[in-house]
Amino acid sequence: MDWAAASQAARxxxxxxxxAVIDAPALIAERLxxxxxxxxxxxxxxxxxxxREQWDLWPEPGAPMLVFIHGGYWQRNRREDFWCMAQGAREMGWGFGLCGYTLAPDATLAGIVAQIHAALDALPPSGPVVLSGWSAGGHLAAMAAAxxxxxxxxxxxxxxxLGPIRDTYLNAKLALGDGELETLSPQRLPxxxxxxxxxxxSAELPELCRQSRHFHGLRAAAHAxxxxxxxxGANHFTILDALRRPGGSLLRAAADLLA
Structure with a gap:
């Protein structure tokens, strides 16, 4: 996509x-x-x-913990909407934690990132933590990985x-400026x-695929x-099954990260 030449509607x-996902309402309703x-x-x-500044926790003493940050483009959804994401981790014998946060525009994106760090400061003792998140939660997980x-x-x-996000309808509530692009875009940070x-x-919007591929490419170039x-075959909503389902491919990926 030629972003500079694209219309506002295309962006x-x-x-x-x-x-983009025809059955998105049914997929969301099933998760709820x-x-x-x-x-x-x-x-x-x-x-x-x-x-909203609260942990929902399913602890498993001494075991690893999968922490999940929900998505919704930083401006919708609740912890409770994603309780089902605990299923696979619990079946695997891991603890599971859901981290809530204040939504935009009631909080700035910088404020939301700070809340995730404060949440991790307050997380009760556990085994090693794998920090995950979906969509906007994926951004927040990358921002808090350190x-x-x-x-x-x-x-x-x-x-x-975040540059493309500033150019879309999503920025009405986020109000991102040049400073936020520099300090809150994971791929611009060390x-x-x-x-x-x-x-x-693989069936997600091309821009979402590009964002992940490019970010991983930067990490690979730095030997991270x-x-x-x-x-x-997963789209933006069905990909959650790979983390939620016992034995799902993303659950295995989480375990492999600690191997």
């Missing part, structure tokens, strides 16, 4: 996953229904003053360069030399460990 569509049927977390721990609590990272369908699998679905992990 907006390039990052509109709900428009599955999450509503999940047993509630074993522990809920605030890490900040607002209702945190001392994080042993490895697994961003899924992430945003690693490479984090920890194991990181960069995952995306971790694979590029395409999930064959």
């Amino acid at each position: 907006d569509l390039a990052y509109n996953n709900n428009e 229904a599955a999450s509503a049927l999940m047993p509630p977390p074993l522990a809920a721990q605030p890490y900040g003053p607002s209702e 945190h001392a609590r994080v042993a490895a990272a697994l961003p899924i369908s992430g945003i690693f360069e 490479v984090v030399n920890k194991p990181m699998a960069v995952a995306y679905g 460990p971790g694979p590029l992990t395409p999930v064959a």
